[in-house]
Amino acid sequence: MKSFGYAAHDKKSALVPFRFERREPGPKDVVVEIEFSGICHSDIHQVRDEWGGSIYPMVPGHEIVGHVTAVGGAVTKFKVGDPAAVGVIVDSDRVCENCVAGEEQYCIKGAVETYNKLDYEGKPTYGGYSNNIVVDERFVHTISPKLNSAAVAPLLCAGITTYSPLRHWKVGEGSKVGVVGLGGLGHMGLKFAHSFGAHVVQFTTSESKIADAKRLGADEVVVTKDAAALAKHAGSFDFILDCVSAPHDVNQYLNLLRLNGTLCLVGLPETPVSVAPFSVVANRRSLAGSGIGGMKETQEMLDYCAEHNIVSEIELTSIDKLAEAYERVVKADVKYRFVIDMATLPKS
Numbered sequence: 001m002k003s004f005g006y007a008a009h010d011k012k013s014a015l016v017p018f019r020f021e022r023r024e025p026g027p028k029d030v031v032v033e034i035e036f037s038g039i040c041h042s043d044i045h046q047v048r049d050e051w052g053g054s055i056y057p058m059v060p061g062h063e064i065v066g067h068v069t070a071v072g073g074a075v076t077k078f079k080v081g082d083p084a085a086v087g088v089i090v091d092s093d094r095v096c097e098n099c100v101a102g103e104e105q106y107c108i109k110g111a112v113e114t115y116n117k118l119d120y121e122g123k124p125t126y127g128g129y130s131n132n133i134v135v136d137e138r139f140v141h142t143i144s145p146k147l148n149s150a151a152v153a154p155l156l157c158a159g160i161t162t163y164s165p166l167r168h169w170k171v172g173e174g175s176k177v178g179v180v181g182l183g184g185l186g187h188m189g190l191k192f193a194h195s196f197g198a199h200v201v202q203f204t205t206s207e208s209k210i211a212d213a214k215r216l217g218a219d220e221v222v223v224t225k226d227a228a229a230l231a232k233h234a235g236s237f238d239f240i241l242d243c244v245s246a247p248h249d250v251n252q253y254l255n256l257l258r259l260n261g262t263l264c265l266v267g268l269p270e271t272p273v274s275v276a277p278f279s280v281v282a283n284r285r286s287l288a289g290s291g292i293g294g295m296k297e298t299q300e301m302l303d304y305c306a307e308h309n310i311v312s313e314i315e316l317t318s319i320d321k322l323a324e325a326y327e328r329v330v331k332a333d334v335k336y337r338f339v340i341d342m343a344t345l346p347k348s
Contacts, residue, residue, distance in 0.1 A: 001025070004345070005130025006319055007057040011049035015322050017346060018057055020126060022134045027074035030140045032084050037128035038063025038153040039317075039338040041184065041245055042268070044326050046116045050270060055116050061128025062088045062114040063156040063339075065149050075137050083149065085141040085302070086133055087156035088292045090114050090125060094138070102294040104139075129319070131345055141299050144306035151311035154184065154337040155302060157292065158312060162189035162241060163301040164293035165264045166196060169239050173197035178233075178240035179218075180253060182209045184312075184329075185243035185266055187336040190216050191310055193241070201233065203253070212335070216313075230256070235283060237261050247271045254279035254287065262286040312337045318344035 007018035025031050043060040045051050064086040068078045078084060092099050092107035099107050112119050115127030127133075143152055162185055171177055175198040179189045182204050193200045194217025202218035204210070205225060213221045222229045230252060237256050245267040254263050254275070261283065265273070280287055293301065305311060313336045317325050325338045 001134060003130055003132055005059045006322065007059045008047045009057050011054060018059060025070055025072050025134050027072040028136050029072045029134050030068055030075060030078050030084065030137050031070040032066045032086060032133050033069045034064055034066040034128055034130060034132060034342045036065045036150045036153045037061040037340045037342055038157065039325055039329060039340065040157050041329055044329060055124050058116050059126035059129050060115055063153040064128035064133060065143065065153045077137050078140065083143045083145055085143045085152065085156055086114060086135050086139065087160065087298055088114055090135045090139045091119060102296040104294045105292045129340065138295060141302055143302055146306055147311055150316055150339045151314050153339050154312035154314065155305060158184045158188045158337060160293045160298045160301050161185060161266050163192050164297055165241060165266060165290035166192050168290065169262055171196050171198050171239055175238045176236060178203055178237050178256065180240060180242040181244040181267065182213055183243065183332055184337045187216055187313055189241045189243055190218055195308055195310060241266060243267045245269055251276045251279045254285055257283055257285045259283045262288055265289045314339045316341050320344065
């Protein structure tokens with residue numbers, strides 16, 4: 001099937017128009033015409049090969065929203081014209097214990113990611129900076145027409161990446177929760193923790209973000225350069241969600257956890273995290289990590305967002321401004337997620 005998008009051809013080149021082919025739809029496949037594609041910081045890391053192992057040419061994008069244009073004969077969840085969304089993964093082995101448990105993102109064989117990955121036939125996957133995508137219906141999600149479609153797109157990564165650990169560690173009423181960083185991930189973690197009924201403390205390095213954090217649901221805001229403000233919270237948190245992708249000291253947050261508290265990493269710094277043993281030995285604290293959610297949990301998150309009117313804070317951009325958007329993401333100069341309007345994609 002003919003497809004058209006924007007691709008990087010090496011780690012130093014700009015993304016440029018690229019024609020390629022997707023597989024012909026099979027009996028269980030759904031064809032989605034892409035209307036909006038979020039820009040995740042991981043797109044930039046992979047385009048620039050900052051994590052290693054990048055496959056070129058690369059069409060990034062794993063926060064995809066559009067509508068169905070064709071369905072295979074065995075598809076039951078979708079019909080032509082339905083709104084639909086695709087996230088970070090597009091396949092898994094479906095038979096391992098993790099997949100059977102609905103945790104396809106932790107597939108033992110290795111989940112097939114939406115781009116920069118080889119599928120089980122050895123063919124490269126191409127993502128959402130394009131006009132269409134073909135995906136098995138198990139990995140396609142229904143979305144509510146009540147919500148702004150563009151603002152839904154980042155829920156497919158930033159949303160589920162923060163929703164999943166908050167649910168796993170049972171954050172809710174009576175919980176004292178910290179959110180570290182107010183960016184693409186952090187602002188969603190803040191919205192969800194507040195919606196779940198927790199007392200939420202937002203940590204930020206920037207005084208300019210205090211008002212925004214409170215607007216988005218923070219009960220308290222701590223500027224992390226203020227050692228005295230941090231010290232007031234020592235040993236008091238049940239759970240802290242660390243959403244920062246830049247190198248930073250996790251020990252200052254571990255020391256804020258109460259007995260049996262957990263610090264969960266969802267940001268992905270390029271350098272290894274250094275942990276002082278006493279930071280975890282004291283109060284029997286845990287340092288954990290979490291990826292996205294499985295397909296069932298992702299759908300649950302999207303349904304929850306529709307019920308509670310939760311979407312991402314976005315800035316809409318055009319496909320010809322990718323270079324500018326990437327640089328602004330790196331500088332944390334966006335509130336809080338860029339989304340590409342794919343109507344700006346040149347006609348192939």
